[in-house]
Amino acid sequence: MFVNDCLNVNEKGHLTIGGCDTLELAKEFGTPLYVMDEATIRNTCKSYVNSIKTHYDGKGLPMYASKALSCKALVQLADSENMGLDVVSGGEIYTAMKANFPPEKIQFHGNNKTEAELRMALDYNIGKIIVDNLYELELLNKIAGEKNKVVKISMRIKPGIDAHTHNFIMTGQIDSKFGFALETGEAMAAVKESLKLGNVDLTELHCHIGSQIFDIDPFVKAAEVMMDFIGQIKRETGHLVTELNLGGGYGIKYTENDNPVPYDNYMAAVSKAVKAKAAENDIPVPFIYMEPGRSVVGEAGITLYTVGxxxxxxxxRTYVSVDGGMTDNIRYALYESEYTVVNAGKADQKPNEKVTVAGKCCESGDLIQKDTPVADVQVGDILAVLSTGAYNYSMASNYNRNPRPAIVMVKDGKARLIVKRESYDDLVANDLDL
Incomplete structure (x- = not known):
């Protein structure tokens, strides 16, 4: 009935998630409210770990891409499910450290890591730095030398693969701010430069072709290109890269029109390609990483709003205004992202009208969804927007001085707060008087 398996309808006709009545959640915790289903997240993590065991002989590690949703509880959950962690900022590193995540299982990304962030990463003994440009490579080598360390690095490579997704979330093509381009020779030049430096150790290559991808073929092609490059490096320099990180980007179900590929199918196809290319290039099969983020938390989350x-x-058209908006979900304003909207108190009823769900911000483009089918919406109703677990809270803002919502985790009919709702005092905590 719903795009998310963790959702159901109770005897009152109310939408439930993780066995909890969404109207009761709204009453207890207020709205807007992010709600995450713990069982869905855990089951998804297990599927990634088990798929590596099945298709790759266990020689790999799924890394939760914490930019999708970073908070202490999620980081701790990922650790408990034997996931690694992909971070992209000092703030995400700090969150991971405060959550007691093992630093050796963390990889640090970013196209413009500051010197302070790099020093922080080395001080915390973060497992690997994904180098994005030559300036960063030289700076990292300098800092590592000052600290008498040899730092394991990966290099982000642009494999030149068209991922067939939104332009804003395509990252593997040559015209991208991320990484070193293969086809121009930039990537090989960067590899050779790294091999001259004494305080970095190139053990891994990384690529990420984009996000919300439903086709296996681009992932397979990226794997083949990257394996050929590892072979080329070995032939030209004698250096063997022993690890391959193929990034993330696996699509999820936002609406009934979305058809994500089961991850096991992806892993089977990519593993086959990696092993075949290893034999073809006469190199060992590398240890493999992947970086699921959206697919770990996206479908596990919903957002509850009160219609005002x-x-x-x-x-x-008909507008219904809710007590949140682009401050807690900017994805429609950015990408015109499609979502499924449910009247949570009438979840047993079929949609009988189309409405445009508008946010409360002083901005014409503040929409959650345009002309979306829903059941008889009235003032005071609770609307649930589905599949909001990824890139909603993590992209939230205080525009118009709106406090960011709370996050609740649900499981087996019980709910607990994992991120507190911001208060007005929080909004002015860093303000200084004139």
Whole structure:
């Protein structure tokens, strides 16, 4: 009935998640409210770990891409499910350290890591730095030398693969701010430069072709290109890269029109390609990493809103205004992302009208979803927007001085707060008087 397996309808006709009545959650914790289903997240993590065991002889590690949703509880959950961690900022490193995540299982990404962030990463003994440019490579080598360390590095490579996704989330093509381009020779030049330096150790190559991808072929092609490059490095320099990180980007179900590929199918195809290319290039099969983020938490999350107004414009559209908006979900404003919207108190009813769900910000583009089918929306109703676990809280802002919502984790009919709702005092905590 719903795009998310963790959702159901109870005897009252109310939407439930993880066995919890969403109207009761809204009443207890307030709205807007992010709700995450713990069992869904854990089961997804297990599927990644088990797929590596099945198709890759266990010689790999799935890394939770914490930019999708970073908070202490999620980081701790990922650790408990034997996941590694992909971080992209000093703030994400700090969150991981405060959550007692093993630093050796963390990889640090980013196209413009500051010197302070690199020093922080080395001080915390972060497992690997994904180098994005030559300036960073030289700076990292300098800092490592000052600290008498040899730092394991990966290099982010642009494999030149078209991922067939939104332009804003395509990252593997040559025209991207990320990484070293293969086809220009930039990547090989960077590899050779790294091999001259005494305080970095190139053990891994990394690529990431984009996000919300439903086709296996681009992942397979990326794996083949990267394996050929590892072979080329061995032939030209004698250096063997022993690890391969193929990034993330696996699509999830936002609406009934989305058809994500089961991860096991992806891993089977990619493993076959990696092993074949290893034989072809006469190199060992590398230890493999991948970086699921959206696919770990996306479908596990929903957002609850209270309807505060309804405005019907004859022969145009009907607007219903909610108590959140682009401050807690900016993805429609950025990408015109599609979502499924459910009237949580009438979840047993079929949609009978189309409405545009508008946020409360002073911004015409503040929409959650445009002309979306929903059941009879009235002021005071609770609307649930589905599949909001990824890139909603993590992209939230305080625009118009709105406090960011709380996050609740649910399991077996019980709910607990994992991120507190911001208060007005929080909003002015860093303000200084004139």
């Amino acid at each position: 107004g309804r405005k019907e414009i004859p022969n145009v």
